[in-house]
Amino acid sequence: MPATRLVDRLRETGRPTFSFEFFPPGDDAGVQQLIGTVDALGPLRPDWVSVTYGATGAARYKTFSAVGAIRGQTDARTMGHLTIAGQSTDEVRRALASYERLGVTHILALRGDPVGGGTFTPHPAGLANATALVRLAKSVGDFTVGVAAFPDGHPEGSLDLDARLLLEKEEAGAEFAVTQLFFSVDAYVSLVERFRALGGTMPIVAGIMPVTVPSQIERFAHLSGARMPAEVEASLLAVADDRVRFREVGIDLMTRLADDVLAAGAPGLQFFTLNRSKATAEILGRLRELPVRSA
Numbered sequence: 001m002p003a004t005r006l007v008d009r010l011r012e013t014g015r016p017t018f019s020f021e022f023f024p025p026g027d028d029a030g031v032q033q034l035i036g037t038v039d040a041l042g043p044l045r046p047d048w049v050s051v052t053y054g055a056t057g058a059a060r061y062k063t064f065s066a067v068g069a070i071r072g073q074t075d076a077r078t079m080g081h082l083t084i085a086g087q088s089t090d091e092v093r094r095a096l097a098s099y100e101r102l103g104v105t106h107i108l109a110l111r112g113d114p115v116g117g118g119t120f121t122p123h124p125a126g127l128a129n130a131t132a133l134v135r136l137a138k139s140v141g142d143f144t145v146g147v148a149a150f151p152d153g154h155p156e157g158s159l160d161l162d163a164r165l166l167l168e169k170e171e172a173g174a175e176f177a178v179t180q181l182f183f184s185v186d187a188y189v190s191l192v193e194r195f196r197a198l199g200g201t202m203p204i205v206a207g208i209m210p211v212t213v214p215s216q217i218e219r220f221a222h223l224s225g226a227r228m229p230a231e232v233e234a235s236l237l238a239v240a241d242d243r244v245r246f247r248e249v250g251i252d253l254m255t256r257l258a259d260d261v262l263a264a265g266a267p268g269l270q271f272f273t274l275n276r277s278k279a280t281a282e283i284l285g286r287l288r289e290l291p292v293r294s295a
């Protein structure tokens with residue numbers, strides 16, 4: 001594991017972090033694919049890798065087993081996501097203890113969404129929101145805690161409420177944030193500005209989703225609430241019937257977005273890999289060849 005604290009790395013100027021997010025596979029074949037992906041991305045020297053968390057019992061087990069497998073496979077710092085939806089505070093405490101046992105000291109503290117959709121209602125013996133989880137994690141162990149941020153706004157809130165909540169999380173002990181996927185550099189920059197205007201200081205890592213197949217356009221927007229600028233959507237739709245061209249255009253667009261957010265001052269990029277290595281490796285490879293632009 002790297003000697004520099006993650007938070008110190010994120011605050012270094014001119015040397016952005018690169019990290020990869022994975023999801024816990026459902027079966028042995030998926031675990032093998034994940035390990036292959038982690039291996040393939042390893043030479044790119046990620047500052048950390050992270051694993052998403054599902055609220056149901058079986059999904060939780062899969063997260064811990066994926067984290068264990070990755071930790072056995074790579075020297076990269078491993079971050080565990082943790083949610084509170086559908087769980088009592090005791091269950092969340094046990095999850096924190098599991099992470100501690102696995103040697104995972106970096107947590108992304110999230111609320112999660114209700115399984116099957118609908119309005120979020122806290123578990124009767126559970127925590128109210130992600131801010132409460134930040135407080136809990138900081139109180140029970142030596143965890144470095146990150147939180148979610150939403151360039152296009154959280155679907156249940158507003159841009160101003162989001163910025164206030166981000167500040168509340170920082171005051172509760174969060175030390176960095178990672179954004180939801182987004183397609184417009186302006187959305188990222190405005191989020192950072194709203195947060196800084198309130199006095200928030202924590203670094204906000206930009207979440208980048210490689211777009212490689214046409215079905216992703218609608219699915220990503222539906223799942224995340226991210227707005228795709230008309231010109232981005234038009235250039236993708238123009239090649240939607242040609243899989244090879246679509247992939248090229250998608251990788252070009254995401255490389256440009258990543259380069260633009262770094263030029264705008266983003267402290268790092270978190271790639272949502274979907275457990276595949278090629279598109280992320282391509283974008284990162286191209287970024288490293290581009291001349292460095294100043295903010």
Ligand SMILES: Cc1cc2nc3c(=O)[nH]c(=O)nc-3n(C[C@H](O)[C@H](O)[C@H](O)COP(=O)(O)OP(=O)(O)OC[C@H]3O[C@@H](n4cnc5c(N)ncnc54)[C@H](O)[C@@H]3O)c2cc1C
Pocket residue numbers: 051052053054055081082083108109110111112113128129130131148149154155156157158161162165178179180181207
């Ligand atoms: C980088 C990233 C990784 C993610 N990983 C996962 C994952 O691994 N597993 C998973 O299930 N989900 C994951 N998510 C999705 C996330 O759980 C959902 O987006 C969820 O709806 C919101 O989580 P949150 O942590 O922002 O919640 P919260 O901070 O609790 O906020 C959610 C909403 O609740 C309301 N709210 C909260 N606190 C207050 C308050 N004090 N006053 C008034 N209103 C309030 C607001 O409307 C707010 O928009 C991830 C999201 C991101 C961006």
